[in-house]
Amino acid sequence: MKAAEISQRETAPITGATAESASQRLVIAFTVSGLLFLLLPGTFLGVWNLIGIAREQTLVTIAPAWIQAHGQAQIFGWVGSFILGIGYYSLTKMKSQRGFPVVSGWLTWWAWTGGVLLRWLGGITGWHWRVLLPLGALLQLIGFLIFWRAVRRHRPAASEVESAAMPAWMMAVVFGTAMLFVVLAAQLVVLGRVALTASVPALPHVLDQQLVVLVVWGVLVPTIWGFNARWLPIFAGFDQANGRELRIACVLVAAGILATFLPWLGISACLLLTAAVLSIDALRVWDAAVQPARLQGISAGFPHFIRWAYAWLVISCLLNALAVVQDRSGGIWGASRHALTVGFVAGMVFAIGPRILPAFCGMRVLWSSRLMTASVVLLEVGCALRVTMEPLAYEHLWSSAWRLLPLSAFIELAAVSVFALNLFATLLQPPAHLSKQTV
Numbered sequence: 282m283k284a285a286e287i288s289q290r291e292t293a294p295i296t297g298a299t300a301e302s303a304s305q306r307l308v309i310a311f312t313v314s315g316l317l318f319l320l321l322p323g324t325f326l327g328v329w330n331l332i333g334i335a336r337e338q339t340l341v342t343i344a345p346a347w348i349q350a351h352g353q354a355q356i357f358g359w360v361g362s363f364i365l366g367i368g369y370y371s372l373t374k375m376k377s378q379r380g381f382p383v384v385s386g387w388l389t390w391w392a393w394t395g396g397v398l399l400r401w402l403g404g405i406t407g408w409h410w411r412v413l414l415p416l417g418a419l420l421q422l423i424g425f426l427i428f429w430r431a432v433r434r435h436r437p438a439a440s441e442v443e444s445a446a447m448p449a450w451m452m453a454v455v456f457g458t459a460m461l462f463v464v465l466a467a468q469l470v471v472l473g474r475v476a477l478t479a480s481v482p483a484l485p486h487v488l489d490q491q492l493v494v495l496v497v498w499g500v501l502v503p504t505i506w507g508f509n510a511r512w513l514p515i516f517a518g519f520d521q522a523n524g525r526e527l528r529i530a531c532v533l534v535a536a537g538i539l540a541t542f543l544p545w546l547g548i549s550a551c552l553l554l555t556a557a558v559l560s561i562d563a564l565r566v567w568d569a570a571v572q573p574a575r576l577q578g579i580s581a582g583f584p585h586f587i588r589w590a591y592a593w594l595v596i597s598c599l600l601n602a603l604a605v606v607q608d609r610s611g612g613i614w615g616a617s618r619h620a621l622t623v624g625f626v627a628g629m630v631f632a633i634g635p636r637i638l639p640a641f642c643g644m645r646v647l648w649s650s651r652l653m654t655a656s657v658v659l660l661e662v663g664c665a666l667r668v669t670m671e672p673l674a675y676e677h678l679w680s681s682a683w684r685l686l687p688l689s690a691f692i693e694l695a696a697v698s699v700f701a702l703n704l705f706a707t708l709l710q711p712p713a714h715l716s717k718q719t720v
């Protein structure tokens with residue numbers, strides 16, 4: 282479809298209930314594809330990799346392409362799809378003259394999902410990888426640019442824009458979104474080079490690790506902070522966020538990422554740790570709540586799940602600092618990364634997802650609040666086991682730790698499966714207004 286046709290279709294505004302149901306269908310698509318990426322290309326492959334590492338008792342025999350394919354599927358395929366879906370849904374809440382951008386939404390979904398899938402298949406199978414890797418990266422970038430254009434065109438009319446400065450939560454989200462563009466553009470360049478010059482479908486190790494820092498700290502962490510600042514006072518009853526501290530935390534993150542690339546790893550570790558601690562203070566995460574949390578239909582543990590996620594953020598930063606001076610075989614780095622991606626990011630999505638996604642997907646009610654609790658508890662146990670055992674095993678400090686590592690993977694696989702089952706079952710239920718239930 283040509284650009285002129287797309288914009289023509291979108292000038293006939295889709296508003297009101299029609300916009301709501303169009304956006305709900307789109308969020309459902311992003312949620313379902315995100316869950317599928319989480320289950321098979323993401324977690325199952327991660328478990329498979331870990332079993333292989335534990336069997337060989339070393340990280341080096343596992344193909345880097347498989348490790349990178351796992352990370353891609355989790356970050357872009359799962360968390361990225363959720364972010365884009367929620368991003369599109371939030372457009373229905375903006376006071377814009379334009380209708381809901383249905384065509385852009387579906388073009389983004391196709392380009393993004395297809396791009397992540399091609400990149401994953403190229404890495405895993407090696408089939409035509411010199412074409413699939415850059416093509417996948419290009420499609421992801423195109424999907425993102427369509428999303429970006431839709432968001433820009435959706436800004437409220439000038440007369441409705443308040444003169445006040447951009448709130449800190451929005452600044453954190455804009456920062457994360459801008460960094461996503463940087464990551465996707467860098468990924469396209471780097472994978473283009475890999476396709477032309479490398480002998481295997483994988484990035485060189487150091488550059489790969491730097492890009493992991495860029496995407497996790499540059500995109501996921503600030504985006505989570507932004508949404509937390511906006512919604513935790515309402516959902517979890519926390520006090521209003523301190524905007525100044527949140528802005529400083531984002532600046533420290535930017536400096537920490539820059540230091541990673543220089544590479545001044547010690548300075549980077551200190552900056553990221555300071556940013557993490559500051560964010561906890563800014564978001565009032567560990568302060569007493571100032572009003573009751575809104576827990577209808579979800580687990581009563583919700584506010585604690587958020588607090589636990591922030592504990593993992595700090596643990597990850599401490600391990601990162603320790604890794605700078607002590608790591609020999611990747612065990613402490615790995616534990617730090619896992620604490621961040623699983624403990625913080627996945628822990629946060631397991632808590633917030635069941636709170637908001639059922640409502641965004643057609644005012645549904647979460648299928649089971651008990652399963653929500655079970656998924657978070659299993660994730661915490663699995664993550665704790667992995668983060669403790671990985672340094673002991675990889676750094677050759679305690680040989681029995683190798684036997685416990687696969688157990689951690691199975692517990693996390695169970696957690697992920699329960700989370701996905703709960704959301705799939707929720708989506709299979711009729712919307713609340715049809716089943717005469719209230720959210």
Ligand code: HEM
Pocket residue numbers: 324327328330331334340348349350351352353355356360489490493615616618622623626627689690693694697
């Ligand atoms: C749930 C079970 C999971 C298992 C069993 C698992 C396993 C692994 C393994 C074995 C590695 C290789 C490096 C190492 O040994 O430390 C790895 C790397 C990685 N994982 Fe996971 N993981 C899981 C979940 C996740 C999640 C939820 C995310 C993100 C949200 C994630 C993101 C990553 C990233 C970014 C890498 C680094 C990839 C690279 O080096 O390019 N993982 N994971």
